[in-house]
Amino acid sequence: MEGRGLARRRPGAGTARGTATGGETPVDDIRKADVVVVGAGPTGLAVAVGLRQHGVDVAVVEKAALGKREARAGIIWQRALEVLADLGCAREMTAEGIKLRRVEVFAEGRRAWRMGMECAGTAFPNPLSIEQDAVERLLGERLVALGGRVEWSTEAVAVRTGGDGAEVDVRTGDGGLTTLRCAWVIGCEGAHSVVRKGLGIPFEGGRRPDLQCVQLNAVPDWKVPYRPGHTYFFLERGLSMGVSPRPGGGYRFFAFLTDPDPTVEGPPGVEEMRDLVARSAHEPGVRLAPTDPPWANRARFQDRVAATLREGRALLAGDSAHLWAPIGGHGLNTGLRGAHNLAWKVAAAVRGWAADPFALLDTYSTEQRLTAEKVMREMRHNLLELPPTALALRGMRLVGGPVMSTPWASGRIRSMLSDLTMHHRESALSQGGGGDRLPDPFVRVRGRHCRLHDLLSYQRWTLLAAPGAKGPGMTDDHLRALVAGYRAPVDILRPRTDPDTVPRLPGKALVLVRPDRHIGLRTDRVEELEAYLRRWFARDAV
Ligand SMILES: Cc1cc2nc3c(=O)[nH]c(=O)nc-3n(C[C@H](O)[C@H](O)[C@H](O)COP(=O)(O)OP(=O)(O)OC[C@H]3O[C@@H](n4cnc5c(N)ncnc54)[C@H](O)[C@@H]3O)c2cc1C
Structure with a gap:
């Protein structure tokens, strides 16, 4: 070593x-x-x-x-669930968490819009609420x-x-x-x-001024109906209150708000949190019973x-x-x-x-x-969780519903939150238009009908050869002989999809997929595959 x-x-x-x-x-x-x-x-x-x-x-x-x-992260998005599947513990996580299905947004006490949280094209369509x-x-x-x-x-x-x-x-x-x-x-x-x-x-960077987050896990006594898997956002001037169901009962109340007195430290008391919920949800009589143990904290950020x-x-x-x-x-x-x-x-x-x-x-x-x-750029434009200004609230009330409910807008929000469209296109390891997460359609391969990702492994690379690509150097025997010259394990698959399958596979003869399910190379030429392997893969001793 x-x-x-x-x-x-x-x-x-x-x-x-x-x-x-x-x-x-x-x-x-x-x-x-x-x-x-x-x-x-x-x-x-x-x-x-x-x-x-x-x-x-x-x-x-x-x-x-x-x-x-301690009360920190409370949600795992879809792409991270795929990651956990590769690491062998997604099943255990989903068994302990709550699948989130829908988000409803209220601005100054009135419902502004609602949206489903389910994404297509993955084995994990819903985000997961889990501590x-x-x-x-x-x-x-x-x-x-x-x-x-x-x-x-x-x-x-x-x-x-x-x-x-x-x-x-x-x-x-x-x-x-x-x-x-x-x-x-x-x-x-x-x-x-x-x-x-x-x-x-x-x-590099610095402190994020005038922003704090206070959180408390609690069971509320209020008029908002309990709906399994529903998350709420209540927006008020200078205050965004998120409410997400917790495994084991109750909700995580998490508020992003302005920070008029940065010397205030320590977790919020029940009264402080209750007042914020009452103000944002327009529920003056709300009562909160903290969970046992009481998970609460106050955080400021860089x-x-x-x-x-x-x-x-x-x-x-x-x-x-x-x-x-x-x-x-x-x-x-x-x-x-x-x-x-x-x-x-x-x-x-x-x-x-x-x-x-x-x-x-x-x-x-x-x-x-x-x-x-x-992620930081997107976070700076997050309309749901940043404490809203008076202007943003007005916009949300007047046009928020119609605009945010369009398939384009809700699809964009889902894709941003789920991380499923995060890519590495600018990386030196991405060639021929590679870098995207490999789509995960249902495919037929070696007599199986399954999701494409079920055939991948975190322990090896995968070479997808189009079923029709059998020209010089592209037969299974040629491809096997080619990758066998390198030390890293590479599996070769020829998946077939139905003509109307969505999402579609990249339209190239050869697609080399990294162990983390991102595409390394897309090409129609076996010489480009050879060059890629020579550049990145160690050869076996001759
Ligand atoms: C209030 C709050 C809410 C959040 N909500 C979310 C959310 O909803 N979703 C989300 O994705 N993220 C959320 N986050 C962020 C998330 O909690 C962090 O990004 C995450 O914990 C980072 O994990 P990490 O393993 O990199 O670091 P950490 O969780 O900080 O773990 C670092 C570990 O290293 C140990 N350590 C430190 N120094 C040493 C040393 N010298 N030697 C040995 N061990 C050491 C520490 O004890 C600790 O166990 C939230 C954070 C906060 C504060």
Whole structure:
């Protein structure tokens, strides 16, 4: 393993890039792993699960003594559910969550519009209401099932990265200091990332002024009827109140509002939350009974993206890489999608599948940074959750209903929220018009009739050859011989769709699909496939 060649040194010594907050403290122990993941939040756990699925030896260190229980993310969108399916835990998540079916929006007490939340063309048509701590617990269980585990009460205090490996100094619960040597380190330790700071990677952006979010899980006594899977938004000047059903009963009340006094800290009391619900829902008599335990918090936000997500052998993912106000609910979701993009690439680097591991990992950095910037742009124009101005409210009341209810507008909102149309078209790894998520129509292949995505695997690439494409170099035997010359596994399929099938497959003879279901290459020429494989795939020793 590449990381094993590092010389033994004390924290802070040596010329490799990075810092040590541990000074010259003697190291008690030195251990080795292919990859060290710092932080067992949802992103770190998802990366670790993805790596274990590829058989990579991974150490996950987490400074907390146990998993958290706090009101943070509460929704998993459709694309992130596909990610969780690849990571082997979508079924468990859907069993614990509530499928969200419809959203109703009220502006100044009057219904402005409503919209179904279901998306076509995926095995997961509905978003899922589920607490972040349940997501973390289920990912943690999946990690254990794959032979991994979290080392709790273990805090990364310094990181160094050199040409052939990285080192992470960790302080354990008893105060001892251990150095973990690895080929790659992945910083998933949230906003205050030690990896990012230690390597001096700028976190570009700044504080989001005049915005706060207060949340409380509670059972309301009010006139709004309970409808399973219904989410409500109540818009009032300077206040957007979202109300989403919770697994286990009651609702998450989450309000984005202006922040007249940023010195106010601590979670909202029941009275503060009740007053906000009463004002926004025009229900002066509403009563809230907090759930047990009472999940409540108050948060203020930064909008930031790290200048690069790779520095030497260190990578950043999740909130340590990008951060924004959770308007639209995409922080955890984007972290999961990034973990899914990253884990197969790190696995390819560790297992020797990549022609140039650094170039491959740089595509993660480019793709995820562009994704983060896009999410932030969309978040700044989110009409549902940003505290509305008087003008926006007036517009919503007068034309909101007719405009937002058009198939075009509601389709656009669904596509934006679901992340199903997020793409990597600008990436060096996307050629011939590649980059999009592969559509997921029903297909016939090898005697099966099923969704196309059911035939893909996170552990390999897939080459889709059009059934009619049998010219020179395009027979199954030729294609099999071609991909067999490379180390990364590639499955070859010739799926047939019915003529009126929606969504349609890309109209090219050959479509090479990445392990994360994004299209790498679309082409009609086998020479272009050969060139793509030569550029990105390591060859088998002759
Ligand atoms: C109020 C609020 C509401 C939100 N709502 C939504 C929502 O609806 N939808 C959505 O998608 N997102 C939402 N988010 C965002 C979401 O919670 C985050 O994006 C998500 O938690 C990021 O996951 P992460 O694993 O990257 O980081 P974190 O969840 O921050 O996890 C980082 C982990 O690293 C550990 N750690 C930190 N430093 C070290 C160290 N030095 N050594 C070892 N371990 C360390 C921490 O203890 C923690 O367990 C919300 C956030 C807030 C604050």
